[in-house]
Ligand SMILES: [Zn+2]
């Protein structure tokens with residue numbers, strides 16, 4: 001059979017993942033993810049459009065907005081089948097609600113369409129196998145964030161496609177590394193965010209982070225840890241609960257709500273014991289009065305979104321702590337090129353007015369994406385592969401990884417651009 005793979009988004013770019021596949025001659029596509037990205041002015045950008053009447057089903061890999069943020073678009077005029085793991089479904093709603101509050105003006109859909117989408121969702125437990133029309137679907141842990149799912153779709157003829165979404169190979173406090181046992185597929189569609197780069201060992205990063213935090217706290221400074229609300233914030237809290245249980249730790253913003261959800265869905269969390277400990281010993285920030293008090297309290301640690309300092313309570317705190325060299329801002333998330341976090345890191349200034357920051361600024365590599373060598377290793381674990389399609393990475397990362405895969409795993413790769421439709425004979 002001939003397989004068609006249409007890249008609607010995420011082709012040679014990080015963001016707005018959207019890949020549609022079908023057999024040659026089929027009327028309907030199976031769609032993996034439908035996310036958004038942000039332009040330089042921070043406005044949401046959707047993938048190329050596809051009529052919902054052309055969709056057989058949509059499979060969402062995880063609840064980051066670059067994978068699910070544009071999906072309500074289909075529910076303006078139709079009601080396509082959509083699948084998510086249980087944890088992805090509950091967190092996707094929170095993430096998209098937040099997106100609508102901040103950027104709703106620029107989006108073609110509203111809360112109404114989000115509601116319609118959530119009513120159409122079929123949820124599953126990771127590891128489940130089910131049928132959708134004439135394809136069978138297997139689901140596996142992708143290791144990226146809680147709920148993140150890899151899909152293996154098998155056609156009637158026996159040909160199969162494995163879609164990774166975002167993956168991480170190592171166990172973190174929050175989620176166990178990607179499932180890599182007994183996998184087989186003809187085609188692998190894989191992310192390539194860090195196609196040119198290997199991360200330092202996680203234990204080393206954790207150790208350096210804890211040493212840096214201790215140093216500031218012992219001097220009586222305040223540590224601000226701006227972190228993504230879903231995943232990174234809770235990972236930092238789990239780490240602090242393990243290594244610094246007597247510290248004065250506060251957590252704020254959406255990180256708080258998602259922590260509560262993680263405790264309700266423990267089966268998705270690796271070290272839920274540490275998260276439980278964190279909620280017992282650390283303090284939730286409940287209102288602005290409390291925020292004010294914390295900023296006067298030397299020796300405290302504040303974990304709060306947003307990870308790139310684009311919004312959230314982190315902005316409130318940073319204005320109150322930046323001017324004191326005893327304090328520190330510890331960035332633990334990826335900092336996009338045009339983000340305020342990157343500006344702080346490279347130029348040492350705050351975005352508004354370019355005010356110079358006197359507090360210490362650090363960055364730690366707590367990435368939730370696999371590094372290049374781990375991605376090559378993962379490819380080696382997938383049996384019967386004929387082709388790897390690399391997406392969700394910039395051009396350099398994709399080609400660097402592609403050539404390594406060809407050389408080390410002996411598998412051909414393709415690097416589709418947005419709008420390109422590949423045709424693969426299987
Ligand atoms: Zn992600």
Ligand SMILES: [Zn+2]
Nearest residue numbers: 064066067166
């Ligand atoms: Zn992503």
